[in-house]
Amino acid sequence: MKYLPNIVGLLLTLLPLLGTMVQAQVRQLTMENAVKLAIDKNRDLQVATLETSKATQKVQEARGYGLPTVAASAQYLYYFNKQVSFLPGSFVGLGEDQLAMFRVGGSNTFLGGVAVSQPLFQASVRSGIKAAQIDGLATDQALADVRATVVTDVKKAYLDVLITQEQLRLHQQSIARNEQALKDSRSLLAQGRASRVDTLRAYVTLENLRPTLIQLTNRIGITKTVLKRTVGLDEREGIELQDSLRYDDALFVSPSTDAFLDAIQARPDVRRVELVEQLNREQIALQTAEKQPKLAAIGLVQSQSQANNFRLGDYQWPVSSYLGLQLNVPIFTGFRTNSRIQQAHITRQQSETQLANLKEIVRAQVKISLANVQEARLRIQTQQQTISVAELGYRIVRDRWKQGISSRLELTDAELSLTQAKSNYLQAVYDYLTAAVDLDKVLGRIK
CATH class of the missing domain: 1.20.1600.10 (Outer membrane efflux proteins (OEP))
Structure with missing residues (x-):
């Protein structure tokens, strides 16, 4: 152990020289x-x-x-005032020229679906x-x-x-x-x-x-x-x-x-x-x-539900879907x-x-x-x-x-x-x- 200081000193002396040798490499x-x-x-x-x-x-x-486009969407809405629907007044005993207003649906609305579009032409x-x-x-x-x-x-x-x-x-x-x-x-x-x-x-x-x-x-x-x-x-x-x-x-x-x-x-x-x-x-x-013209096949599958509470297990989730063709014919595009x-x-x-x-x-x-x-x-x-x-x-x-x-x-x-x-x-x-x-x-x- 008594030689350790000498060894350390020698290493400290050689390190700069080694660095110079590395830098001197051409x-x-x-x-x-x-x-x-x-x-x-x-x-x-x-x-x-x-x-x-x-x-x-x-x-x-x-x-x-030219490949299909698939998009998933989800939406949540909270209605402070529920949605409004209008019906002919005769449905509730009003005059024929009157309309009856009803608030329908729940305060909480959930909507989700998957849309697909495939260009055909x-x-x-x-x-x-x-x-x-x-x-x-x-x-x-x-x-x-x-x-x-x-x-x-x-x-x-x-x-x-x-x-x-x-x-x-x-x-x-x-x-x-x-x-x-x-x-x-x-x-x-x-x-x-x-x-x-x-x-x-x-x-x-x-x-x-x-x-x-x-x-x-x-x-x-x-x-x-x-x-x-x-x-x-x-x-x-x-x-x-x-x-x-x-x-x-x-x-x-x-x-x-x-x-x-x-x-x-x-x-x-x-x-x-x-x-x-x-x-x-x-x-x-x-x-x-x-x-x-542009022709594409389109499709949609979605489900929605409404309620006035957050007991999701009691929700009804009806599913709606469609499949069809969409034709887009340019007529005038402002030149x-x-x-x-x-x-x-x-x-x-x-x-x-x-x-x-x-x-x-x-x-x-x-x-x-x-x-x-x-x-x-x-x-x-x-x-x-x-x-x-x-x-x-x-x-x-x-x-x-x-x-x-x-x-x-x-x-x-x-x-x-x-x-x-x-x-x-x-x-x-x-x-x-x-x-x-x-x-x-x-x-x-x-x-």
């Missing part, structure tokens, strides 16, 4: 895993999934209008079911469209983190080259082979690079925050990206000759608008059906039905126009996306050659500067050209990968 994230996590955790996608469940319930609701039921089914299909396509958007956003957010990390690495390489140049300049200054101005210029050039290093480091944190929010991860969770920003032309899947028709057939947003247009046509039929029909026609025309406009938008998007991909590929090929030339030029100028043949300004220009060439190549690869992601969405390749 999720290793590839682009594929990020997409899978987003499909499971993204809140926009969860909302869209719940919308499909709601659409399923709407179909059940529409079918319910109601044209709007079938149209309502079909409209709900079409709406459910449109909701499924809306979910697919949201899923495609989420996948695209996740991939682009992932690429944003990658290019920021690569820009930071590229900037660190530039700083390393300038640090070496400053070291060489100081060495040459000590040997009397370089001027003090060249050394000062090398120092200023190096220090001017450091603020950008801070900005890029901060930007990495921002882009990771955006990625975690898009995926649906906790903001406090650490992530480390496993993929790299690289160009592989072999992975590019060239679209077919008629990419526009493929996009029209594959894109969920186009299919959803087509279904909405069908739904609006069905809405016209649904509103028109309101002009047709409301005609107005709803016209509104449905206008809505259908709007959806037709929206569909035609969306197809033209898709045509333009396909053309632009293909052009962006092709442009980025050409830029990559050009910049690959430019980097090789810039590296060779930098090495030559650096060697000439060490020999005192070239000036410090020429070395600075050569280093800047090399950094710019690598930066342009990096941007071209990023633009290519981003354009490829956009092209997949435009062509409806994201399932």
Whole structure:
């Protein structure tokens, strides 16, 4: 027992360390895993999934209008003044033009029954079911469209983190080259082979690079925050990206000759608008059906009793019931039905126009996306050659500067050209990968 205080103290010391170790755990994230996590955790996608469940319930609701309606009712009344009935006066010896008044019934009245109604003919039921089914299909396509958007956003957010990390690495390489140049300049200054101005210029050039290093480091944190929010991860969770920003032309899947028709057939947003247009046509039929007669079978079973006391065992409970048909023929509804029909026609025309406009938008998007991909590929090929030339030029100028043949300004220009060439190549690869992601969405390749 004498060691217990020491053990407790040791545990209290280790608990914060354990908590820090748990918090320090970093999720290793590839682009594929990020997409899978987003499909499971993204809140926009969860909302869209719940919308499909709601659409399923709407179909059940529409079918319910064709099923029987059963309602039970119960009622209790207490009469301070009993009910009044009127009879001809001749019944009690009064004149023929007089009425006799009687108070009848008990002070306590109980009434209970069960009513049933079964639609036999109601044209709007079938149209309502079909409209709900079409709406459910449109909701499924809306979910697919949201899923495609989420996948695209996740991939682009992932690429944003990658290019920021690569820009930071590229900037660190530039700083390393300038640090070496400053070291060489100081060495040459000590040997009397370089001027003090060249050394000062090398120092200023190096220090001017450091603020950008801070900005890029901060930007990495921002882009990771955006990625975690898009995926649906906790903001406090650490992530480390496993993929790299690289160009592989072999992975590019060239679209077919008629990419526009493929996009029209594959894109969920186009299919959803087509279904909405069908739904609006069905809405016209649904509103028109309101002009047709409605026939239903109805029935009622009820029992009632009255008394002046609450001795329920002495009550009489006579039962009455009936079964019949009820016909409802619309004659005049204040032009409301005609107005709803016209509104449905206008809505259908709007959806037709929206569909035609969306197809033209898709045509333009396909053309632009293909052009962006092709442009980025050409830029990559050009910049690959430019980097090789810039590296060779930098090495030559650096060697000439060490020999005192070239000036410090020429070395600075050569280093800047090399950094710019690598930066342009990096941007071209990023633009290519981003354009490829956009092209997949435009062509409806994201399932």
